Every structure is written in C-alpha cells, then in structure tokens.
Amino acid sequence: MKKDEMIKVGISIGDLNGIGPEIILKTFEDPRSLELCTPIIFASSKILNFYRKHFSSKINFHEINSLDKISNGKVNVLNVWKEPVNIQFGQEDKQIGEYAIKSLEAAVSALKEDLVDVLVTAPINKSNIQSEKFNFPGHTNYLEQELDGDSLMFMISEHLRVGLLTDHVPVKDVANHINEDLIRQKIATVSHSLKQDFAISKPKIAVLAINPHAGDNGVIGNEDDTVLKPAIENLRNEGHLVYGPYSADSFFGSNSYLNFNAVIASYHDQGLIPFKTITFGTGVNFTAGLNKVRTSPDHGTAYEIAGKGKADESSFKRAVFMAIEIYRRRKDYTFYSKNPLKKMSR
Incomplete structure (x- = not known):
C-alpha cells in the first residue's frame, strides 16, 4: 500500500489507570502493524512515555501537536493535553475519567472532519466519565449523538x-x-x-x-x-x-x-x-449503523491487572484489524453500488 493511501486509525486512550495504554503499546510494538495503517493516539507524549518506561516497551513515538503533522510508518501521538497526570493503576479516579473523555472527544472530532479514517477506542470506566457535560452510559450512545445514523x-x-x-x-x-x-x-x-x-x-x-x-x-x-x-x-x-x-x-x-x-x-x-x-x-x-467506523476490544478496564504487564492485547489488535477491514469493505460497497457493471465484470 502506498504511504499516502495508508488508513489513519484514530485511537482514544481510554481509562489511564486501566489496561488500555498497555494493550495499545503491545499492539503497535510489532512493526508489521505499521504496514497496515497509520495509528494516531489521542493523549499526550508525556503520558505515553511514562507507560513506555513502565512496561519496558521498545516502541518509538512520533509526537505531534496538529493532525497535519501525521507521519506514515510511525506511531503518532497527538498532544491533547500537555500537563502531567498522576497515574494510580487499578484505581477509579474522576480526574482520570476526564482525561478519557478529552481523548475521546478529540478523536471523534478528527473522525468527523475526516482527519482520521476510523476510530478504535480503548476501554473506559462508565462511572468516572459521568459529568454535566458528558452524560452517556458508554461509547455507543455518545457516538450516536456525534455521528450520523x-x-x-x-x-x-x-x-x-x-x-x-x-x-x-x-x-x-x-x-x-x-x-x-x-x-x-x-x-x-x-x-x-x-x-x-x-x-x-x-x-x-x-x-x-x-x-x-x-x-x-x-x-x-x-x-x-x-x-x-x-x-x-x-x-x-x-x-x-x-x-x-x-x-x-x-x-x-x-x-x-x-x-x-x-x-x-x-x-x-x-x-x-x-x-x-x-x-x-x-x-x-x-x-454498526453509523456513517463512520468505530471498534473496540470486547473487555473493560481490567483494573485488577492494570500496570502488571499481564494484559492480553489480542482483542484490541483484532479491533484495529477489523476497523481496517470494514473501512475497505465500505469503500468497495459504495463504489460497486454506484458502478454495478464494474462488479459484474470482475
């Protein structure tokens, strides 16, 4: 795939005290993943470097402050915030919930503006994200408000x-x-x-x-x-x-x-x-049912193992691959719906 055709995968960081950052790191430590897509993590380079050191990850990040600086072939980190964050693995924390929402809102905004092609969300805690501004039982309801369908x-x-x-x-x-x-x-x-x-x-x-x-x-x-x-x-x-x-x-x-x-x-x-x-x-x-593609792993924050290096990234990795597959199928479906003779001649 040509670099300018790489699918841009926006990633919301989820609950910083949970296993989300760990499974994101493990997914993109494999350099082959960068042959399939260009990941953009909506968080901060400071917090990602903290996790990289904590989990002894060899991953390298490309720090950006705007989405026009995305680099293909690298794991991009968009600075949604720059202040330090106090991480306490396994703890439910209202302030941590606020950062999860900051990341999600920035990622969804980029998705709506076609600055990223698909969205993959790391797990959130449905309790600590609640506020007067954000009052949804989970990702699905929020996305229905923000996206068409x-x-x-x-x-x-x-x-x-x-x-x-x-x-x-x-x-x-x-x-x-x-x-x-x-x-x-x-x-x-x-x-x-x-x-x-x-x-x-x-x-x-x-x-x-x-x-x-x-x-x-x-x-x-x-x-x-x-x-x-x-x-x-x-x-x-x-x-x-x-x-x-x-x-x-x-x-x-x-x-x-x-x-x-x-x-x-x-x-x-x-x-x-x-x-x-x-x-x-x-x-x-x-x-399903929205005009944009969003996937996530089939599990939650897993506070009980957060920070211990035990999290299995399989479901998150599959969520990334599935988002890419669905995005491609949608493009084919749209193309052949408009050009049915092309499909017949394949």
Whole structure:
C-alpha cells in the first residue's frame, strides 16, 4: 500500500489507570502493524512515555501537536493535553475519567472532519466519565449523538455476530423498550451492516426471545407472542431472512448460531454472556449503523491487572484489524453500488 493511501486509525486512550495504554503499546510494538495503517493516539507524549518506561516497551513515538503533522510508518501521538497526570493503576479516579473523555472527544472530532479514517477506542470506566457535560452510559450512545445514523452494539468474531435490541437498559425495563418499530430498526441496521461491512449479500438473522422458553405460550410472559413473533413474521413476509424468536438458553450451546450470519439478542447480557464465553479475547465491539467506523476490544478496564504487564492485547489488535477491514469493505460497497457493471465484470 502506498504511504499516502495508508488508513489513519484514530485511537482514544481510554481509562489511564486501566489496561488500555498497555494493550495499545503491545499492539503497535510489532512493526508489521505499521504496514497496515497509520495509528494516531489521542493523549499526550508525556503520558505515553511514562507507560513506555513502565512496561519496558521498545516502541518509538512520533509526537505531534496538529493532525497535519501525521507521519506514515510511525506511531503518532497527538498532544491533547500537555500537563502531567498522576497515574494510580487499578484505581477509579474522576480526574482520570476526564482525561478519557478529552481523548475521546478529540478523536471523534478528527473522525468527523475526516482527519482520521476510523476510530478504535480503548476501554473506559462508565462511572468516572459521568459529568454535566458528558452524560452517556458508554461509547455507543455518545457516538450516536456525534455521528450520523442509528447506532447498534454489534459484537463480532470470526464465526459469531451478536447485535442487541436493547443495550445499556436495566433488565426490569427491557420489555417496555421493545416494540415493532425498534425491532424493524435494529434488524434493518444489522442487515445493512452485514451487506455493507461484511459483504454478505443475503443475510440470515436469528432473533432471541425476550422471556425464558419464548414465553411458553404465555405461561412465562406474553411479549414474545404479542411483540416479537408478529414483527418477525411481518419482516419475513416482506422478504427478509429473519427467524425466531428462539429460546436463548439452548441456542448457543447447540451451536444453532452457526446457521445464521447474525444473532439479535433482546437485551445486553442475553447476547454478551454467550458471545464473550465463546470468543473472549478474539471478539470485537463494533458500532454498526453509523456513517463512520468505530471498534473496540470486547473487555473493560481490567483494573485488577492494570500496570502488571499481564494484559492480553489480542482483542484490541483484532479491533484495529477489523476497523481496517470494514473501512475497505465500505469503500468497495459504495463504489460497486454506484458502478454495478464494474462488479459484474470482475
């Protein structure tokens, strides 16, 4: 790939007291990663040099104060702040949360202005980022406000993709959030993402039930009979390959998920517990449905091992590679959508 064609990967630093900086360092210590992309870390050179010394990393940084100084073939660090920061590994700290948001906001601003091509976010602590200015339960909701489209948390790995009807919603409120409009919106988002981002021309999608055993004909709740089933039937009558609702307790253990291109869970843990059990360390959190590409690892700040050099960078590295792959597929999808004869002649 020519240097001027290198994909620019913007990276938000995440919680500085967690494992984010460590997994970023480990990912880009391998010089081969710089043949695939140009990374830009939104933080400060002082803080990155602190981590480099702490973890005895041999990585070299290219310090920049503006994005027009990005250098291909190097790990760029944009100074979002320059003051020293007190790091206490494994500690929840409100001030550290403020730096996580500074990094995220700067990275998202660059993404919106096309100064970086994709965004990869290191883990944040959802508690210490809260303020009057930033009042979101996580990355996904914030990105939906800042970018165009309808966001959907889409957990992806080689053989399993899981989307959510509801994400950061208390379990007691899940059923009240689910209606036919929401089901249609989320299935449309997943279906379009499978076509645009994963080159699957006729997506086949499974939907998991809201209640145990899909309600057992109303014995354990009627939401599956009155909400999910009619919505799925209507979509299938319109030509969509959507099936369910399936009882979630046996769906993954029986490997039924292998028969589908994606699975839509009714709520957060219903989808993420089996996803992380099956794929942990290789899964990626992808925000589908937006006009820009954002990925992250499938884990949190891991305070319990922060600063100890024990963090596994596999999921973060996969998030970087997945962002690059999706970006390229989107460009192909856009090109061939506008020039269908080109695709036929390949």
